[in-house]
Amino acid sequence: MSGAGRLAATTAALAHQRAWFADLRERAAAGEAVALVNADAPQEVLRAMDVPYVVNQWWASIVTAKQLAQESLAVVAGLGHPDDSRQYDVLALGSRGVADQDALWGGLPKPGIVIAELSGDATGKAFEAWTDEPGTAFFPYERTAAVPAPERWWDLVAHDWERVFGADRIALMAEENRQLIAFLEERTGRTFDLDRLREVMDLVNEQEEWNMRTRDLIAQARPTPVRVSDTIPAVMVPQWHRGSPWGRDAARALHDEVEALVAAGTAVVPDERVRLMWVGRGLWGDTALYRRFEEEFGAVFVWSMYLAIAADGYVRYGDDPVEALAARFVGVTDLLYSPLLAPQWYVREARTHGVDGVVHLVADDVAGARFITLALQEQGIPVLEVRASNADPRALERADLDGSIARFVQELAGQRGGG
Structure with missing residues (x-):
């Protein structure tokens, strides 16, 4: 059965995000301190303390999409x-100075708190730049x-x-979590509740269990x-709302919708000839590429790291x-990029999803990317490696993504007798 359209779960998630961001802007306007937090730092503490926050990578995706x-x-x-x-890290910083703030849902409120892991000297400098603003x-x-x-x-x-x-x-980061709690209590006047954090963590586990079931449905x-x-x-x-009942319920709704599509025999491409895996950050400025x-x-892209790492x-x-x-959080980036942990996982995911080839978008701050490519190739999985930043249109234009992927897909289709 053909005719796969936009998922209802996608439409609902995007609508929720717009309403949530409007509320966050109102809270900021009323004087609440808003946090800008990097994806590799623990947002769950902020949720447990009801500190409004924006995830840096999500905002970068909005800037790029617009x-x-x-x-x-x-x-x-x-x-x-x-x-x-570090274009992906600094888009939020630059976005507050662009002319068309209306396009950016009214604009990012000035953060009073910025939180990130020091994955390198440049990362620290990128986030320290926010402190040039008084009160941040x-x-x-x-x-x-x-x-x-x-x-x-x-396992x-x-x-x-x-x-x-x-x-x-783990012990070091647990101590840093406690330091963050004290820092937030001092900056916001809020009181941390350990039982509330436990509730948040339980909701996150439920949410990711639903994501695991969804990933496995798609893989099969x-x-x-x-x-x-x-x-x-x-x-x-929903990942940016981890630890909330809405995030858990949204993950369950996605699972139920995918389960129904699988049961109905729905296909994105009924005559599916090439199955592709997208390794690397999302192409927010041109998501239509995944369909072209x-x-x-x-040819259809059947895998991205976002659902898989959530699972x-x-x-x-x-x-x-x-x-x-x-x-x-101590090793979340290791799972995606470390030469010690990431390659075996990508190989497992490629096998379980039955992909014919991999498009690997490699940014300049992903040091272990070559090990991932080599691990896939050693297992006989063809890889097209593209070196560019997903957040820099200049780099993407130089990379000629459409032409490179088209040639790669043609080769894969030819190998399968499809062209």
């Missing part, structure tokens, strides 16, 4: 900072090194965190019933929610 990335980068350059490095404080988390990786970490990480990440790393379906351009927002908007190869080549990377069961939260 075709304002280049103007935002120009603002960054005008402030005296580099505009050709930066809370940095240390970046610790990965330990030797066990095989099949995805261990929910319970046996220390085996995956190491006890010392032939042909694929959904596009990644639909599943990415349907997953990631369907009609001519029978495998976030569930943590434990009695101490502060420690469990540390175990969630």
Whole structure:
């Protein structure tokens, strides 16, 4: 059965996000301190304390989708900072100076608090730049090194965190979580409640359990019933609301919708000839790219990291929610990028989803990307590696994404006898 259209879960998530952001702007206008938090720092503490926050990567996706990335980068350059490095990190900073704030849902309120992990010297500088504004404080988390990786970490990480990440790393981040709590109490006047954080953590686990079921449904379906351009927002908007009943319920609604599509035999491309995997950050400024190869080549993107890492990377069961939260975030970037942990996971995902090839978008701040490409190729999985930033239109134009992917898909289709 053909005719896969936009998911109802996607439409509902996007509508919720607009309403939520309007409320956040009202809270900021009323004098509440808003936090800008990087995706690799624990938002759950903020949720437990009811501190309004915006995730830096989500806002970068809005800036890019509204075709304002280049103007935002120009603002960054005008402030005296580099505009050709860590573009994804600095789009939010530059966006507050673009002319068309109406396009950006009214604009990002000035954050009073900025939180990020120091994944490199440049990252620290990018987030310190916010403190040039009076009244904005930066809370940095240390970046610790990965330990030797066990095989099949995805089977261990929910319970046996220390085996995956190491006890010392988790203990350090748990202490930093406590420091963040004290920092937020001082800055906001709010009081932290351990039981409230425990509730948040339980809701997150429920949400990710639904994401795991959804990921597994899609992995087993032939042909694929959904596009990644639909599943990415349907997953990631609720991810930015992790620990809320709405986030949990949205993940369940996505699962139920996908389950119904699979049962009905719905197909994005009924004559599916090439199954593709997108490795790397989302192409927010041109999500239509994920659809442009369907009609001519029978090619469909069946996988992105967003649903998969939600399924495998976030569930943590434990009695101490502060420690469990540390175990969630201490290695979340390792799972996606570390040469010790990431390659085996991408290979597993490629196999379970039955992909014919991988498009790998490599940014300049992803040091372990080459190991991922090599691991896939060693298993006989063709990889098209594209070196560009998803947040910099100039770099994407130079990379000729459409032409490169079209040639790659043609080769794959030819190998399968499809062209």
